[in-house]
Amino acid sequence: MTTFTLGFAPTRRFVFSKEDAFKYKELIKDTMHGFGLDIKIVDLEGINEEGLLYDRSEEKEIIERFRFEQVDALFFPHCNFGTEDLVAKIAKALGKPVLIWGPRDEAPLENGMRLRDTQCGIFATGKVLRRFNVPFSYITNSAVDSKVFERGFKNFIGAANVVKQFTDMRILQVSTRPSDFWSVICNEGELLEKFGIQIHPITLDELKKKTLSVEKEGGADLKEAVEYIKNSLDWTAVEESDVRRIASLKVAMKQYAAETGSAAIAIQCWSTLQDIIGIMPCLANAILTDEQIPVTCETDIHGAITSLMVQAATLNTVPTFFADITIRHPENPNGELLFHCGNFPVSLSTEDKPELKKHFLFEDHSPGTHEGEIKGGAMTIARFDGDHGEYSIFLGKAKGIEGPYSRGSYVWVEVNDWPLWEEKLVKGPYIHHSTGIHADVIPVIYEACQYIPGLTPDPVDPTEKEIQAWLRGSDINQ
Template sequence: MAMDKIRLGVAPTKRAFLSMEEAKRQKDKFMAVIRSILPDKVEIIDIDDLCENGILFQTDKIPAVVEKFRAANIDALFTPHCDFGEEQCAAGVAAQMKVPTLLWGARDERPNTDVGRGRDTQCGMFACSKVMRRFGVQYSYIWNCETESEDFRNGFDAFIRVVSVIKTVRTLRVAKFGARPVPFMSVMANEAELATKFGITTVPISPTAIAKRADQILADNGEELQNYYNDILARIDTSATQPEQVQRIAAVTLATKQLMLENRCSVGAMECWSATPIIGVPICMTLGELADAGLPISCETDLNGAVTLAILRAITLGDEAEFLADLTIRHPENDNAELLWHCGPFPYSLKDPDSKARLVGGQERWALKKGDITVTRFDDIDGEYYLFGGEGKAVDGPETTGTYVWFEADNWKRWEEKLMFGPYIHHVGGAYGKYKKVLREAARYLGLKFDDASEQGTYSL
């Protein structure tokens, strides 16, 4: 399922009495750069039609700029400084828009001289940030760096991903398929609090509805089912699963997807193994397949796990699937590695090319690919919400059943202590790439306590 573009309002600012020619030169440089970053993910709304050279420096232009951004329903605001800037203009727009706001200005080439005055950009941003704080604006900042630098490109990219997380969480609808398995008290979550604190809506859907829809899909035996069944056979060795089971898994996957889309849900939480008698087959493969379809679903009706998956999908801007894993065993030889495993719900797109894809008793079996991995967990205790986050990499390890990856951290003992003493459970989410700084910044906007895996928490004995 494709993600909506991030709509970014851009309102450059300059000091009224400083050079317009130089301000325009700066504006043209950074606008060219930001238009080249994630162009298929970001829609830029400028103010070229409202202000001279598209730069805001007159207070009487604030209402028109705000009106345009509101009409465009922007998700975030960028107020780049062409020089010192006009803090009353920048903060005036940001205070009315009340969306995530990004501050930055290019590094000045030289100080003032007797011959000419510089831009004083950094000085102006210090002033502007104070006014932003006074106006109650929550903002992000890219440090004072050159327009063409990797720091600027990486910072802008990260901000877009932060906005994607915030937009996703605040409009999230979670399909709750069934109740939690009886023994799993650990996955209990407060649906009312998720709604009031974050705007997250939980939509209950019975596993019986999946079974009934799957029955109809099998009875119709339409082209979509036949094509999907053949696709499964082409990708995965299903010899250890009965053909009628594979067909039902295909039907269940299509049924679950239909129910999610009909209920406008972008993630789900599935009762899974305890609902197998109702659904008729293990649901594991369905979870992996729908993650690849942009509709990730957590196991064991883990609602906070579903939010975790939504956050990860938003961070990757929908470009790569995410997975929810059990924390299981330590690596037998590598003290800093842990087995991230589940009985068979990981997405096929993340499979290691050297690992054979098998379906055994209706459950997937393969190892995930090598690469950098960000691990996170959204969770709560006593009304406080946390976001655990850290980075590591996939490494070699013994083969096992189900779907899995051996994950190496910088210091697993510290990670384990964090996870044991924090309000977390045995489930964590994973996505390929390095996104800890995005998680940290998104947590700040959402009012979550960011729990950095790289920082020591409570010590074990």
């Protein structure tokens, strides 16, 4: 994954204290670095002595610097009132997600004078950004060291990373959908026209040839994949030749993803593949997903899009898992089973060495699935989908619970109101496929949607009002 780059353009206005503006610029910069995010920050140092945005003659130079550095988002902290027209012009020229905020002012001086008036400037900038038709995010006026600022900043960076990866998305499609799976039909032309999402199709025969070539030629990548499988899983139920072929398939898919510039893969995982190379791809899918190349089953393009969005919301630090929403819990009315044949990331397993087995559904029982329960805890369940030209993303929070044993890879979860979830999923535009992740990314994706025209957030828990209140920091004493 490429590094996320933030354009940092702290702004001031000439009628307020430039000394205090400079002081707060430094405080904000130190605070951002202290958040521990793996991002690159491009500032204005060297453009003028203060490293602040206020001189209209420097507009072109600032835009050129940010373009040269290929910034992915822009942050305009108002270190005093700020220069709202410059903020809007630069934001409009670059067309990236925009964050505005200002540190909360101290009380007026004894003589009644005020040094910064940051909140007042945010109001002005918000209006001018609207005039320029620039969508933007903002954080409630708050102290530099406040939880409100930290929460809002991190949420914005995650949202901007979702936008970055969504607007430059290419998915490797391995064969057509299985003939029985009408539910995963997608409109490739519409995805390209509406969102710029590209699909790169290849055939199962092409994948077979590359897999067998990798297996024959060997090499460091294949050796590493074989060692990973042997060290991470109990593979006593399959042959060593099966391990080598599964590893070869994993390497072949990763090579195709790199060659085509694809960030995710949607594969026809059954039933032709086991006929032509003798294995199921479930474990190979799992390993790639653990490596931040999510692979979705049954050639589910919309599922791959979901997985990339959810993964990006964590700055690509947490793996996703691609699941069927299958049956209700036998005892818990709000419980549900998330399951797939054996494709959940190995790192999520509750066992030290989950079992590598032969597939339990098909008569040939080809090897390639890894089975077992994955860890519970808090997680987000999401699904990007659409029909009739309208697209939305379902969002809900869940937590892992105890439940009966199931074959395949699985986890039982509890949600706030299962009948409400079921109604949303059945009435659509969603299906039985979902993406899970062990992180709360709902506010991140909600915020990202305002920068993706044509995509509507569809949260079930928390509600839209609850998300908005959380983003404002209404639950924090400010």
